[in-house]
Amino acid sequence: MVSRLIDESERLKTILDRLNEKSIEDYYNPYRVFEWPDELPAEMWWMTPELTTTYGTPIADELPAERLHALSRHESVNFYSLNVHGIRELLIEVTKRIHTADFRTPSEFFHHFIGEENEHMWFFAEFCLRYGGKIYTQPRGGAETIPPNNAESLLVFCRILIFEELVDHFNSKMALDRNLHETIRQVNRIHHQDESRHIAFGRELVSVLFEDFRKTATEEEITQVSDYLKRYMSFSFESLYSPQVYRDAGIENPLEFRRRLLNDPRRKEFEQQVFRKTFSFLTKTGLLGDRDLSAFSASN
Amino acid sequence: MPETPTTAFDEVTAWILAKNPERESVGADEDLVENRLVDSLSFVEFIFTIEQAADTEIPMDTLDLDDLRTLNSIRKAFFDGRTPVTG
Numbered sequence: 001m002v003s004r005l006i007d008e009s010e011r012l013k014t015i016l017d018r019l020n021e022k023s024i025e026d027y028y029n030p031y032r033v034f035e036w037p038d039e040l041p042a043e044m045w046w047m048t049p050e051l052t053t054t055y056g057t058p059i060a061d062e063l064p065a066e067r068l069h070a071l072s073r074h075e076s077v078n079f080y081s082l083n084v085h086g087i088r089e090l091l092i093e094v095t096k097r098i099h100t101a102d103f104r105t106p107s108e109f110f111h112h113f114i115g116e117e118n119e120h121m122w123f124f125a126e127f128c129l130r131y132g133g134k135i136y137t138q139p140r141g142g143a144e145t146i147p148p149n150n151a152e153s154l155l156v157f158c159r160i161l162i163f164e165e166l167v168d169h170f171n172s173k174m175a176l177d178r179n180l181h182e183t184i185r186q187v188n189r190i191h192h193q194d195e196s197r198h199i200a201f202g203r204e205l206v207s208v209l210f211e212d213f214r215k216t217a218t219e220e221e222i223t224q225v226s227d228y229l230k231r232y233m234s235f236s237f238e239s240l241y242s243p244q245v246y247r248d249a250g251i252e253n254p255l256e257f258r259r260r261l262l263n264d265p266r267r268k269e270f271e272q273q274v275f276r277k278t279f280s281f282l283t284k285t286g287l288l289g290d291r292d293l294s295a296f297s298a299s300n
Numbered sequence: 301m302p303e304t305p306t307t308a309f310d311e312v313t314a315w316i317l318a319k320n321p322e323r324e325s326v327g328a329d330e331d332l333v334e335n336r337l338v339d340s341l342s343f344v345e346f347i348f349t350i351e352q353a354a355d356t357e358i359p360m361d362t363l364d365l366d367d368l369r370t371l372n373s374i375r376k377a378f379f380d381g382r383t384p385v386t387g
Contacts, residue, residue, distance in 0.1 A: 139343045
């Protein structure tokens with residue numbers, strides 16, 4: 001079924017060929033390419049300030065620079081930890097599908113995808129363990145509502161795409177931020193290069209799968225898919241606001257701190273920035289009717 | 301029967317009630333997920349509240365979700381047999 005849809009899309013097949021070639025051309029050895037200093041200086045930003053959860057809120061004005069630096073350090077380790085867990089989930093889903101009848105055509109691309117994601121997971125984990133001493137754990141969530149039966153692959157590839165686009169917003173900005181340490185910029189730059197291919201594929205596949213789903217879906221089923229995606233987006237975004245991070249950065253009441261940040265007007269602005277491209281794509285295809293996630297926030 | 305850290309455990313109940321202002325109480329064996337008192341969006345806070353109250357770190361990789369289903373299962377999994385934090 002999925003295989004027929006992919007085979008009928010000349011555009012997707014052309015893109016797959018181009019992305020396969022690009023993966024081979026851009027191939028690098030991650031185990032040699034990085035320089036890992038023994039330590040990174042504590043007294044500096046580890047994330048671009050605009051990408052931290054306190055930026056633009058009254059809380060940021062209340063805290064001294066050292067505390068903001070410490071927060072950026074722990075938030076960055078949390079961000080790379082989210083990458084580790086997100087990659088594990090997407091590797092499981094793609095591995096389940098490679099060389100099955102439904103995914104015969106993109107299987108060559110899946111080999112590049114799985115290989116590259118495995119390497120991303122390694123360098124993110126390496127960063128967390130070297131400079132944070134741990135990988136933050138993450139409860140799974142945001143995807144427990146029951147979607148329509150025939151939407152499984154559509155939702156899996158939507159989740160992968162949303163996760164990749166969220167991460168890429170951070171990577172693309174931090175890769176260019178001259179105030180960050182070169183190792184931090186390098187991790188973000190290299191990830192951004194590979195992810196642009198994965199996002200290009202994800203958008204094409206999701207478009208094809210949704211076009212087909214929409215042919216027979218009822219209005220109610222389309223709303224179920226839309227609610228499911230919004231819930232997942234909200235959960236993913238709020239994972240950036242980690243109480244464990246706030247505790248480790250020496251914040252006295254981490255839950256209260258988190259609630260203040262999630263209820264601050266800046267949160268909505270930040271959410272819209274992070275998902276700007278994702279919203280554009282999802283509303284253009286018709287997967288979402290609008291850009292409002294407020295009904296799906298834990299701060300309600 | 302080991303002594304239960306009443307006050308610390310009450311923080312878990314208080315968190316659930318604060319999240320669900322329409323409720324005045326939560327039954328000890330009431331299913332928190334089925335009755336929508338806790339959902340995945342509030343899971344991050346819920347886990348952290350238990351961690352703080354029980355003064356422990358919950359390993360997400362090996363976590364049995366059934367341990368979080370009711371107040372009684374939470375008490376049994378994370379509080380019973382521990383030294384009371386307060387109370």
